[in-house]
């Protein structure tokens with residue numbers, strides 16, 4: 581996989597919800613799997629079944 585260009589990343593904290601990140605994101609899990617995204621919502625409530633991403637569980 582070719583590496584993405586670097587650039588600024590913005591983070592926005594959603595009230596009582598996830599962290600929204602926008603930019604060139606490279607996410608590496610504990611097994612070394614790499615995901616390259618341009619935006620993502622990261623869970624900060626601990627309830628998501630799809631960590632590190634928000635799955636909407638914070639609303640329940």
Ligand code: FES
Nearest residue numbers: 623625634637638
């Ligand atoms: S912030 Fe949305 S599931 Fe945790």
